[in-house]
Amino acid sequence: MPSAIRGLFPLELTPGLLSMLAGKPNPEAFPINSISVNVQDPWDTSKNVDLKVEGNDMAEALQYGATAGMPRLAAWFEELQQEVHGRGKDEGWRVSVGSGSQDLLYKAFLALLNPEDSCLIEAPVYAGVIPMIDSIKCNIVEVPTDYEGISSSSLREILESWPAGKPYPKVLYTVPYGCNPTGATAPDSRRREVLALARKYHFLIMEDDPYFYLYFGTATRPTSYFAMEKQDGQGTGHVIRFDSLSKILSSGLRIGWASGPKVLLDAFDLHTSTANLQPSSTTQAITYAYLKYIGLDGFLKHTERVSQFYGAKAAVFERAMQKHLSGLATWAYPNAGMFFWFKLKLPPVHNAPEGDSNVLIAEKAFRNGVLALPGTSFFPKAQPTPYVRAAFSLLSEDDADEALRRLAETVRQE
Ligand SMILES: Cc1ncc(COP(=O)(O)O)c(C=O)c1O
Missing domain, CATH: 3.40.640.10 (Type I PLP-dependent aspartate aminotransferase-like (Major domain))
Structure with missing residues (x-):
């Protein structure tokens, strides 16, 4: 159903109209005067710029x-x-x-x-x-x-x-x-x-x-x-x-x-x-x-930089994967995003010939100090699977190395 009030909002723009339509609060009663945000210049990230939301823009921001x-x-x-x-x-x-x-x-x-x-x-x-x-x-x-x-x-x-x-x-x-x-x-x-x-x-x-x-x-x-x-x-x-x-x-x-x-x-x-x-x-x-x-243009420049940032993170993470998970897992190198999806080599369990990563990741790896998501979380019918998802977005090089060392140690104990 349409909203009785919001459906009439466009009429408020009628020239000369006096509106008593909505329960809009009066911004004069609000204690916030302006918003200042300090941002990077997309063309020169060492340059920081102050942007201010004020006046009519501020009234709109509060309404x-x-x-x-x-x-x-x-x-x-x-x-x-x-x-x-x-x-x-x-x-x-x-x-x-x-x-x-x-x-x-x-x-x-x-x-x-x-x-x-x-x-x-x-x-x-x-x-x-x-x-x-x-x-x-x-x-x-x-x-x-x-x-x-x-x-x-x-x-x-x-x-x-x-x-x-x-x-x-x-x-x-x-x-x-x-x-x-x-x-x-x-x-x-x-x-x-x-x-x-x-x-x-x-x-x-x-x-x-x-x-x-x-x-x-x-x-x-x-x-x-x-x-x-x-x-x-x-x-x-x-x-x-x-x-x-x-x-x-x-x-x-x-x-x-x-x-x-x-x-x-x-x-x-x-x-x-x-x-x-x-x-x-x-x-x-x-x-x-x-x-x-x-x-x-600035948006595209900024997003290009973001993609390079994640590209570098992926490369670092992959090096740690090679070091610790070679022989224990297989994966493909991603071309975008922030995830590695890898298949652990696990012993078969009764309903899963390729094994199931669920208990290993959700319980044993966690107890060993590393958290990732077992692949089963990504199937609507929660089927067993040897896959695991790891987000590489936040980890430093040292932390990626240590996280994957702990994970490999857990897998070897299976
Ligand atoms: C595939 C996908 N869709 C949607 C979302 C939600 O994004 P938003 O923060 O824009 O709600 C995410 C967040 O991780 C995602 O991975």
Whole structure:
């Protein structure tokens, strides 16, 4: 249902109108005068710059605002999508800002799926969406992935052998860059096949891409689904893209944005207008002040630096993996993101011929002073698996070495 109050918000912009509509507090009663943020210059990181949110911008920062996010910020993200993904503004899409992409993902699943609808999700999958899909009680169809991302040939087989009379899936969820948990980045060839299947079988691709700007591979970067559906000229409208500032600016700001068909985003916004009214005006104002200062070029410069940072971290982590886990595990080197997904060589257990990392990682490794995530956490049906996910984002070189030494010691004791 639309919100009786928020539905009328746009009318407040009518020239000459006196509004007694919403229970907006009077900012004169607020004790906060301005916000100062000290930021790095993206072109010269040794240079620090003070940015100030004040006056009308400050009043806006302290007030309720638009459900889909501060219009100036949403417009900035739309410009970015035009620049990075080549999408024109006249193609029936727009942006909604959310409290992190997690907020928008949840609203998308709830808007798109009813109980018993079928939903395709890559498996292993980002563990944060499993409870969402589970709560909808829909029919989860797992699409296998490997170190090259989602297996488009498996997806084709699933769809070609779909039971007659059963409604086809409505949605496919995938993390195409530096996948959480596998670290995989899907190549264009697979993406093309997935998109062709989406068109043929009429499902939407939920492109959850918080690691897009953390691509440190040496090959040309693959094309986003959002860009690809425009580039191939066969019609847009099959992709909803989820971006996030969490991995590049601050995860604490809680700013993410969805880009996709207007009619779908309208439905997500209806949910927002009831669930949490809007993303925080205060963090949007701080974010906008920074983005306006750096501009699109500065943003791309900054994200390039972030990707190099993670590329260097991955190289350091891999050296420690070679040193401690050679012979005990196998893995592929990620081209993006912040995860290594490795397969431990474990003795078989009764329901798992390749072994199960769960107790070893969740209990024994923890007792030995190292914490990682057992692969089972990333399967909707919690199947046993020898895989483990390790985040390399925070560890120093010494800590990575020691963490993997402890892990290897635990594995050897199996
Ligand atoms: C694949 C994936 N999607 C979404 C999120 C949530 O991101 P946000 O902080 O933007 O809500 C994460 C966070 O780790 C993630 O890995």
